[in-house]
Amino acid sequence: MSLFEQHESNVRGYIRSFPAIFDTATSATIVDIEGKRYIDFFGGAGSLNYGHNHPLINQALINYIQRNGITNALDKATVAKHDFISAFQSIILAPRHMDYKIQFVGPTGANGVETALKLARKMKQRSNVIAFTNAYHGHSLGALAVTGNEFYHDDYYGVPRNVNKMPYDNYFDHDMDSVDMLRHYLADGSSGYDLPAAVIVESIQGEGGINVASVAWLQKLSELCKEMDILLIMDEIQVGNGRTGDFFSFERANIQPDIITLSKSVGTGMPMSIVLMKPDVDVWSPGEHTGTFRGNSYAFVAGSAALELWRNDDFSRSIRAKGEQVEQAFRRLQARYPGWISDVRGLGMIWGLESLVEGFCNEVSKQAFERGLMMETAGASDQVLKFLGPLVISETELEEGFEILDDAMAAAVEQYQQAGKAPLSA
Incomplete structure (x- = not known):
């Protein structure tokens, strides 16, 4: 050591x-x-x-490497990426009646969060974002701005201030609904809360202490976002990919967010991060958001093999x-x-x-x-x-x-x- x-x-x-x-x-x-x-x-x-x-993942990787498959292709078309998109659409999205475009971003969960925030602000032409107490979304500057733990904050980093924090579900010991609180703040022109471009939330806060949002709270938050023209971003980086029993942790609430971030196990531990967005949210111009390692073929191959476990x-x-x-x-x-x-x-x-x-x-x-x-x-x-x-x-x-x-x-x-x-x- x-x-x-x-x-x-x-x-x-x-x-x-x-x-x-x-x-x-x-x-x-x-x-x-x-x-x-x-x-x-x-x-x-x-x-x-x-x-x-x-063993299924290992064998898929061995086969791919032995046939000299492409390693990194940025965002060019490859067999590995084609197979992953096809599997993800047919095994995960289609059976859940989810219509989303897929954006591959460079390789960490924080990259996915940064992309989601940037996209939401571009679409809505508003800079403010709502995040929650005890949230964890990563360590790059935009992701830090929506992360709650003060241990990761330092003014010298230049963390952006265009984020408002709200209490997560059951943050208070007494009966207080934080979605009602948020509604009141946004309806009050003197509250100091500008209408946000997006709300970003985890349905279960992992790093924040295993805080589980109720179905009712998630549904109420989703309805508020629809009512007030706010994009709902679900951070599924740690609690998605089957962690709760469903592939997406928010499935239990029967909601469909505007933007979803996935990383970590979507590549089975190999660097891979994706952002799912409803088609009308995909307002990018070609090449407007890039990243060298958004085409990690080994992660595509491994991820495709893992998705086979979800066939039934x-x-x-x-x-x-x-x-x-x-x-x-x-x-x-x-x-x-x-x-x-x-x-x-x-x-x-x-x-x-x-x-x-x-x-x-x-x-x-x-x-x-x-x-x-x-x-x-x-x-x-x-x-x-x-x-x-x-x-x-x-x-x-x-x-x-x-x-x-x-x-x-x-x-x-x-x-x-x-x-x-x-x-x-x-």
């Missing part, structure tokens, strides 16, 4: 949480250079929904069944450690264990890694242990991970108690 400390920038993050040199991986099991196994509840921060080295409902059913398994295990942990775990929340295969004990979740994550489980934290204060394991994780891997997590939690509790830091209710 000394080589990384000596030569890699101080900005490195996950290497500090998971200090090992990893070598091989299959499904949801990773092995380091010492031969130690780790169960993966981290899932590449949502980029590995289809697991490590899925079997994959969705398995995701929901495993999600129930995760929820049950987490609720058992909450019951076993009262006072240490204050809440369990999530949907499908994204779940969080929240603790009000300062630093507890970070300690559990550390203890878990030492025992062979990778699991990160989320929330403004790292107060949530976050499950984001691959959707293809086996029941055996799940159960092994739960056992390690239980042991890690017991060790963290013991350490806190010895230090006299036990919560009053524990």
Whole structure:
């Protein structure tokens, strides 16, 4: 590890949480250079929904490389891109009666968010955007402007100020509807809220702490946008691609946003980001928004192979069944450690264990890694242990991970108690 400390920038993050040199991986099991196994509840921060080295994806890539397929073609036409568009239209969009154009943007989720914001502002000829508390949309300047966590903000970056923040669903403990609040602000000419070009929102906030918006709230927000001529942008970068059991996390609300951003697992972990837009929103001129790496053929090939898993409902059913398994295990942990775990929340295969004990979740994550489980934290204060394991994780891997997590939690509790830091209710 000394080589990384000596030569890699101080900005490195996950290497500090998971200090090992990893070598091989299959499904949801990773092995380091010492031969130690780790169960993966981290899932590449949502980029590995289809697991490590899925055989269908690997074989598709091997075949493509062996026949000398085009690697990067920018936005030229290739067989790889043709096949991906065809699969995405026939397997994902058409069965859901979704009519969207596809824009391939350069290779990160933040690129997708930047593109969506730029497009919305161009179409509506308005600069203001509404975002939400605890939102996370990426680290480039426009994406930072709509990200909530102050840790990522700094005036020296020149983060744009043409963004208004509103409370996310259930942000307040008491009964207050933030969509009604937004409506009031926008209707009041003296509120200081200019009519926005767009509202950008996650249906489940992952980095923000596993906050799940209700169906009613999402539907009400969608209706407000239609009524006031505002574009609705759904950020599906982390919670889309099947994470909730449906391919899109907003499907449960039966809404169709104007713009959708997808990245992470859409390329199965290889760099790929796309923006879906309703045809009337596609107001770009040729070449107006570009990017060298918007034609990553390996990601197209891998993504096409992964989409085959969505040909029928079997994959969705398995995701929901495993999600129930995760929820049950987490609720058992909450019951076993009262006072240490204050809440369990999530949907499908994204779940969080929240603790009000300062630093507890970070300690559990550390203890878990030492025992062979990778699991990160989320929330403004790292107060949530976050499950984001691959959707293809086996029941055996799940159960092994739960056992390690239980042991890690017991060790963290013991350490806190010895230090006299036990919560009053524990």
